[in-house]
Structures are given as structure tokens and as C-alpha cells.
Amino acid sequence: MQQHETIVTSLAKRGEQLAAKRAAAQDTLDRAITGRQQTLLSGDLGDQRALDKLQANVDAAASALAGIDDALVILAHQKTEAERQLGAERERIERASAADKLHKQVVAIEAALPGYLAQSKALADALSDVSHFHFESGQMAGFLQNTGSQIEIAANFTLAELKAMPDAIRQGRQPIPREVATAPVPLPEPASPTMTAFMLRSARYCDPDGRRRFAGQWEDATMPVATAQRALGKGIAAPLTDPRRAQLRGARGGDFDPKAPDVVDLDAVAEPPTAPKIEPDTVLREANFTVIDRSAEARTIEIEVPRT
Template sequence: MQNLETTIASLMKRDEQLAAKRAVAQDTLDKAISARQQELLAGDLDDQHALDKLQGAVDTAASTLAGIDDALAALAEQKAEAERQLAAERERGARAAAADKLHKQVAAIEAALPGYLEQSRVLADALSEIGHWHFESGQMASFVQNTMGQVEMAANFSFAELKAMPDAVREGRQAIPGEPAPMPVAVAEPEPPIMTVFMMRTAKYRDSDGRSRGAGQWQDVTMPMATAQLALDKGIAVPLTDRRRAELRGTRGGDFNFQAPDVIDLDTVEEPKNAPHIGPVLLAANFTPLPTAEPRTILIDVPRS
């Protein structure tokens, strides 16, 4: 195989050298043809010696180019034949290795089978000794005996085929057995960064999976880092170290309506429409206006004097 690889490398180098010579020969031919044409167009047509000389230059250049082309064609055939022989030799090597591997695998199976059958008989006999009074043991004994019989019968048919396969692979009458596909390796994606903050206002947001989540007022809420930082910047939440957390945490209970009009959407960071405006002073004081009823008009009787 190494000799063929050396031969192919030598042929490739020769091909490069001939290709360079062909470029020079083509240029020489082009110049000779151009000189002959120029002489025929503007030279002395009675000067046969000069015309013959120019024609000889064209003939020589054309012959040189044709010779190089012939050599390149022959070189291509030699290279193709060497590559074919190299591929065939590599295939023979691969088939020989695969055949040897398969032969060892079949031999290992053949060597392991008697031990398996013997141990199966021992197990079946041991289970049968108590199977007359222990139902499950009797069932296991029957199962082992049945399986043992099926394996032994299948082996009698399979071994004849398996033993013939290495020679078939070696001689090219059967494809080389493929290797088992590698198991895909699961790559754990890093968890997105999160942050826990203390909510001063009721809000809603979307988590890293795109699911809608609610963040109740005066509760600790863990959310994506960017969302938590935004809530802190807008005064909608405070850090867990804020002193107000110790006083207010959980005092509102857990009954929240995250569809209410006063709930802040942290994904848009817009105050909800038609919601009462809460200035920075009230926000700092943790004051939340209670909803008021609609105004009503009633008639009362007033005594007249």
C-alpha cells in the first residue's frame, strides 16, 4: 500500500510539471502562429525561406504541445489505475480486519453458549426443587427451561451462518458489518440567571420559557435576572435586604388577580390604562389606594318650615 501511495504522489508531481510545460508550449505556439500570420499579412510573400521558417516554428510548437498532451493523457490513466489499485488494497485490508473481528466475535459467542446453557440448567433445577410448593419459583423454572431450549435451537441454525460470514466478508461476497451508531451525548444547557426580589406592586411577567407568571405584592418572587433588575429600577420591587420586607412580607395574603387593571406588565413596563396613578411619594410610602364605588345620587326628604 505504501508503494502505491508513493507512486501516486510521484505521478501527481509529474502531472504538475507537465502542466507547467504545457502552459509554456501553448504560449510558444500562440506566438509562432501570430508571427506566421503577421508575415502572411504584411511580409514579403516571395521570401519563401522566411515563410518556411515561420511555418516550421508553428509545426514544432504544435508537435511539442501535442506530445505534452499525449503524456498528460497517459499520466492520467496511470494515476487512475494506481488509485484503483490503492482503493482495492485498502478495501482488502478493511475486509480482512472486519473478517478477523467477526471471527473472534463468533468464537466468543460459541464459547459462551455452553456455559450459559449449563448455568441455565442449574438454575432451572434449583427452582424446580421448590417449585412444587412455591408457585413463582415453578413459573421461573418453566420460563428458564423454555428460554434455554429456544436459545439452543436458534444457536444450531445461527452458528452455521455466523461461521461462514468471516470468509464471505474477506472475499467480498458480503458487505463489511457496520459499527453501532454512537449514542448521542446530551449537552446540558446552562440555566438562565435568576434573581429573587421583594415585590412592592403586583405585577406579571414571562419566564425564560415564555410562560406567563404572576408576582404578588409584598411577596418574594424569583424571576429572570433582566426582569428583576427592571422591576428594581422602576421601583416595582426592592432587594431582599430592604427593611420594609420584614414588616410587609405576606401581610396581603395570597389572593391575587393578575388580570386586574392595576397589575403592572413587566414585559412592557407600562402603567395599565384606566388604573389610578400612584406617584413616587405614595409608592415610597407603600400606600395602595382602595377601589371606590361609583358615585350615587339619592333623594332625601327635607322638612320645610
């Protein structure tokens, strides 16, 4: 096979070299045609010697290009034939390897069969010895005897076919046995992180698979981490360590209405708006007032109250 590979590589390299020469020959022909054309259009038509020389240049360049084209055609046929021979040699080697492997497998089967039949017969005989008082042993003995007879008959046909297959594989009359491709076991996708919280209000939310879920008031609910944190931040749920959980968990006894108007949609709840920043008055800011602490000063205030 190495010889065929060397031939294919050599022909491919030769093809690259001829392709480069063809490009150069085409360029030479184009220049020769251009020179002849320019002379015919604007040169001395009476100078026959010069015209003959230009025509000879064109003829020589065209002949050289045609010769290279012929060589490329022949080379392509040679390369195709060499590749065919290389493929045939590879198939021959593959078939020989497959035939040898099958031959060894058939030899192993043929060697194991007599021992299996002998052991089956010995087991059937041992079971038959106790079958007169043990029904199940008799059933097993009958099964072994029947199975052994069927296997012995089938082996005569099977081994004959198996023994003929290696030669058929070598000669191309039998497909090459292929190994059974085992399908890769898909790895389970990692579960999305979740968090359990104690619900202070009934709520709806979407689980990681996009399905709508309901969490009842005063019950534990497992939900996506982002949803649980949103519920905790809104006061809709509390951590499992909240003391109210020990007192209120399950207090409603499953009496829930998922369609009730007070059920909160955790996926639609909005963040609380932030209060706008109030800038101080410009006049007050420029006045630069100073705060004086007078809390320690003693003060007496008299209030006149009319008496009736």
C-alpha cells in the same frame, strides 16, 4: 498498499510536470503562429526560405503540443487505474480486518454458549428441587428450561451464519459491519440568572423564555436579574431583607386579578426622566455675589400691630 500510494503520488507529480510543459509548448506555438502571421501580412513574400522556416516552427510547436496532450491523456488513464487499485487494496485491508474481528467474536460466542447452557440447566435443576412446595421456583425452573431449549436450537442456526460471514466479508459478498454511532448527549444550556424580590405591588414581566408571568402583591417573585433590579429601583419590589416582608407576606391570601388596572408591567416601565439642568442667570453669575453667614448675629425686630 504503500506501493500503490507511491505510484499514485508519482503519477500526480508527473502530471504537474507535463502540465507545466504544456503551458510552455502552448506559448511557443502561439509565438510561432504570430511570427508567421506577421510575415505573411507585412514581410517579404518572395523569401520562400524564410516562410518555410516559419511554417516549420509552427509545425514543430504544434507537434510538440499534441505529443504532450497525448501523454496527458494516457497519464490520466494510468492515474485513474492506479487510484482504483489503491482503493481496492484499502478495501481489501479493511475487509480483512473486519473479518478477523468478527471471527474472534464468533469464537467467543461459541465458547461461552456451552457454559451458559450448563449453568442454566444447573439452576433449573436446583429450582425444580424446591418447586413441589414453592410455586415461584417451579415457574422459574420452567422458564429456564424453555429458554435454554430455544437458545440451543437458535444457536445452531445463528452460529452457522456467523461462521460463514467472515469469508463473505473478505470476498466482498457481505457488507463490512459498522460500529453503531452513539448520538452525543446534548449538554443543558446554563440557566439564566434570576433574583427573588418581595413585591410591594402586583406586576407582570417576561421570564428568560419569553413567557409572561404574574407576581402578586406581598408575595415573593423570582424573575430575571435585570427585571428584579428595575422593580427594586422603582419601589415596586423590596429586598427579601425588608422588614415589611415579615409582616405582609401572603397577607392578600392569593386574591389577585392579573388584569387589574393597577398591575405594573415591569418590561414596559420607563426610567424616570432626569430634571433638566438649569443654568444660572448671566447677570447674577457675572455679579459674583458672596454669601455672608449672619446666623450668629443677634437681631431684634419690632412689629407694629394695630389693636382694636
